Amino acid sequence: MSLFKKYKESRVGRFLKDYAWPLKYRIVALLFLSTVIGVTGAAPSFVIKYLTDDVLVNKNQKVLLLVCLGTMVIMLFKGLSAYYTNLWGAKISGQMTMNIRGDMYEKVQNMSFDYFSESKSGDVMSRFGIDTDKALTILSGAAKAFADMMQVVISLVIVFITNPKLALIAIFLVPMVSAIMKKYSRRLRNTGKDIQESFGKLNTILQEGITGIRVIKAFATEKFEIEKYKTENSNNFYHLIRNKRLDARIKPMVEYVNIVVILAILYYGGTLVIQGKMTSGDLMKFITAFALVGEPLKRLSDYINALNSAIPAVDRLYEILELESTIENKENPYIPKKIEGIVEFENLDFAYNSERDVLKNLNLSVKQGEMVALVGRSGSGKTTLVNLIPRFYDATNGSIKIDGIDTRDYDVYTLRKNIGVVPQETFLFSGSVRDTIIYGKRNASDEEIEKALRMANAYNFVMELPQGLNTEVGERGVLLSGGQKQRLAIARAILENPPIMILDEATSALDTESERLVQDALDKLMTNRTTFVIAHRLSTILHADKIVVMENGEIMEVGTHNELLNKKGIYTKLYETQFGKLEEETINA
Numbered sequence: 001m002s003l004f005k006k007y008k009e010s011r012v013g014r015f016l017k018d019y020a021w022p023l024k025y026r027i028v029a030l031l032f033l034s035t036v037i038g039v040t041g042a043a044p045s046f047v048i049k050y051l052t053d054d055v056l057v058n059k060n061q062k063v064l065l066l067v068c069l070g071t072m073v074i075m076l077f078k079g080l081s082a083y084y085t086n087l088w089g090a091k092i093s094g095q096m097t098m099n100i101r102g103d104m105y106e107k108v109q110n111m112s113f114d115y116f117s118e119s120k121s122g123d124v125m126s127r128f129g130i131d132t133d134k135a136l137t138i139l140s141g142a143a144k145a146f147a148d149m150m151q152v153v154i155s156l157v158i159v160f161i162t163n164p165k166l167a168l169i170a171i172f173l174v175p176m177v178s179a180i181m182k183k184y185s186r187r188l189r190n191t192g193k194d195i196q197e198s199f200g201k202l203n204t205i206l207q208e209g210i211t212g213i214r215v216i217k218a219f220a221t222e223k224f225e226i227e228k229y230k231t232e233n234s235n236n237f238y239h240l241i242r243n244k245r246l247d248a249r250i251k252p253m254v255e256y257v258n259i260v261v262i263l264a265i266l267y268y269g270g271t272l273v274i275q276g277k278m279t280s281g282d283l284m285k286f287i288t289a290f291a292l293v294g295e296p297l298k299r300l301s302d303y304i305n306a307l308n309s310a311i312p313a314v315d316r317l318y319e320i321l322e323l324e325s326t327i328e329n330k331e332n333p334y335i336p337k338k339i340e341g342i343v344e345f346e347n348l349d350f351a352y353n354s355e356r357d358v359l360k361n362l363n364l365s366v367k368q369g370e371m372v373a374l375v376g377r378s379g380s381g382k383t384t385l386v387n388l389i390p391r392f393y394d395a396t397n398g399s400i401k402i403d404g405i406d407t408r409d410y411d412v413y414t415l416r417k418n419i420g421v422v423p424q425e426t427f428l429f430s431g432s433v434r435d436t437i438i439y440g441k442r443n444a445s446d447e448e449i450e451k452a453l454r455m456a457n458a459y460n461f462v463m464e465l466p467q468g469l470n471t472e473v474g475e476r477g478v479l480l481s482g483g484q485k486q487r488l489a490i491a492r493a494i495l496e497n498p499p500i501m502i503l504d505e506a507t508s509a510l511d512t513e514s515e516r517l518v519q520d521a522l523d524k525l526m527t528n529r530t531t532f533v534i535a536h537r538l539s540t541i542l543h544a545d546k547i548v549v550m551e552n553g554e555i556m557e558v559g560t561h562n563e564l565l566n567k568k569g570i571y572t573k574l575y576e577t578q579f580g581k582l583e584e585e586t587i588n589a
Helices: 003-009 011-042 044-057 061-109 113-118 121-139 142-162 164-211 211-218 222-274 280-321 380-388 414-417 433-435 446-455 459-463 482-497 512-526 560-569 570-579 584-588
Strands: 345-350 359-367 371-375 397-402 419-422 500-504 530-534 545-552 554-559
Touching: 011 061, 011 121, 011 142, 011 280, 044 061, 044 142, 044 280, 061 121, 061 142, 061 280, 121 142, 121 280, 142 164, 164 211, 164 222, 164 280, 211 222, 222 280, 345 380, 359 380, 359 554, 371 380, 380 500, 380 530, 414 419, 419 482, 433 446, 433 482, 446 459, 446 482, 446 500, 446 512, 459 482, 482 512, 500 512, 512 530, 545 560, 545 570, 554 560, 554 570, 560 570
Parallel strands: 371 530, 371 545, 419 500, 500 530
Antiparallel strands: 345 359, 345 397, 545 554
């Protein structure tokens, strides 16, 4: 494989093709302006020759005027080029940032649940922030690096044209500076890494200290948390001072070596001037051109170091961009006009990551409009089973059919729009009450919103809020009580009006009054629709059409409340655990 082909197929090559190539004309214009900056940056070496020979030595007034005017024009071009380079560079970087983050967010949103169960949210978020910024240094610093490279090349050409022998002496002395830079650069990078790691720990402590403030207050551990933060803050300060001490040491050393090199050039060049083998202007031109190499060369070195961090960042971005969801639409998926809500589980098996089966050979038929309660000990597979209905995961073997059609044949979007979910832990997005309710139906009318609120027993408390429907709920609904949040979640589901509902009982952590209101709202929500209820309190599902008892991923019993009590099996034991031992006459009654 050729080097070019290998580069083209690499992630960096693809990154430039995907995100830089669409902006190629802007980038070419940017590089042209960078060339202007590089050329004008090297121009002082020419100016200094004429200023020395023609103005200071030969006292030529006309050349003085031309030198002043020429310098003004050169600096004008350089200033304008620098302005537009910064402006266009920011636009290109901003456009690329927007495109990269947009593509990654779209990819993440379209991933199936297995990706989120295996990934850490902090790691994913860092790719949107730090890794994106680092990856963009490939291009964001390219324009300035190109200008620096042009200035270095032109200045070196001037140096060699002016006096090749003197140029070789000067170049011979440059490795002294490089050796010092190499020795300290590694140590600077290490201390810089220590600073970043310490800062990351500091941010983690800060985030946990804010999000976990209730736990901190409950356990009265404020002093412990403060001390923990202060310790890491002090550690961060220590690494920062180490870095600054090295930085403070390296600069004067480099400057000293640079002065030694310049003095060596000045001594040898001055000798040539004294001997009449070189003009004073050429010597000043040489020294100026050589001096103009140092700073841009250092910036080029910094850019190369930045590239070393950018390449791994690009890899991390493409780890997301190359993801493939395990839940995909088939070609020409089935899009029904209406879903009735008949659900059938046939010989269903499921395992996470092809490991131990979580569900084993499940068979169950649910009629339209039936309420099916799933009960069993924690880990019996209840939540996993209902997660398969809207295709959050796909069955390992067997199938789930809705209205006689395998869920894998449905259009995923259509399928999920017809299945409502009210989880036990209510999640509300930040925004107003109105935004919360219409989340799944953005075009809902005020009449529809009011009806949903009344059915969810939420209308009265919403109207009593300071700004009614326009009241902010806060991040994750923090400004509302648990019961209020859950009633808004129910209103959100009612407004969607799906034919199939999945309810993870939302009343277990509520006070008696809130539980009554939420349970009443749930009863209204379940009316005339197929409903699956994960029941933690058996008192809430006594009237279910079917109660499915699960254990170790299998269906052990199916029946009504009374039928299951009469079997005196697993359900009876669960019931007695919550309500006490049953007498024979109670079961018969």
